[in-house]
Amino acid sequence: MNVAQVRHSGGESVHYDLVEDFSAFDLGIEALSFQAPVHVQLQVNNTSRAMLVKGTIHTELKATCGRCLESFVYPLDLHYEDEWAFRTLATEDLLETALLLDKDEIDIKDRIFEQIVLALPMKFVCSAECHGLCPNCGVNRNLTPCNCGEGTVDPRLAALAKWQSND
Ligand SMILES: [Zn+2]
Ligand SMILES: [Zn+2]
Structure with a gap:
């Protein structure tokens, strides 16, 4: 992703629609993998203080049901909200909470992956009626x-x- 379009002027916003392949990422749980690419839609707003990022993350995981042991498709839909700031311009609180950028070009894959991992349930069940x-x-x-x-x-x-x- 490139934020050059919005970085210089407060009030500017830009929309991103990205499809990324995450199949190489290890979800850390046995028999859990990406079934589909990850679709990320983001609106980036330059608020002068930082870049306020809001959007959605959608993908499908292939999971194993903890009750019947059958594999099934688990759709994942997440709300994404984040602040991005240039390291050299960031205030102290932003240094702790924001995604820090050193250049216009950024790779948000790790950040997105983090959100996906945090949203995973403790236990996968194919249906409440299983x-x-x-x-x-x-x-x-x-x-x-x-x-x-x-x-x-x-x-x-x-x-x-x-x-x-x-x-
Ligand atoms: Zn029996
Ligand atoms: Zn089941």
Whole structure:
């Protein structure tokens, strides 16, 4: 990306529409990868103090469901908001929070990747209704009804049955 267009005049703004291939980036989680390029749309506004950047990040990840272990496509839509400032002009607070630029040409891939990683859920589940694998016989309960009886007994009733048989 090149910010030369906006860097010199306050009030200027420019729109960027970028499609980047992130497949070489390691998401740090086993069986999680980029299924599609990352589409970034940004509006960069020169506020004189810094460049205020707002936009969206969209991509699709290939994930594995933590319940049924099937792989599925996980769409990721993020809001992006950031401040970019030239290192030599940045105020003290900007030095700590802004993305610092040394030249007009900047590579925001790392910054975008950071946002994606921060937005990842703790656990991937293919759907809120996913029934997962039977802990007893291992069938995928989304595809096959399980016949082994596991999960059909209310644990309170099971405890009661045990108590009665001990009596
Ligand atoms: Zn699932
Ligand atoms: Zn079962």
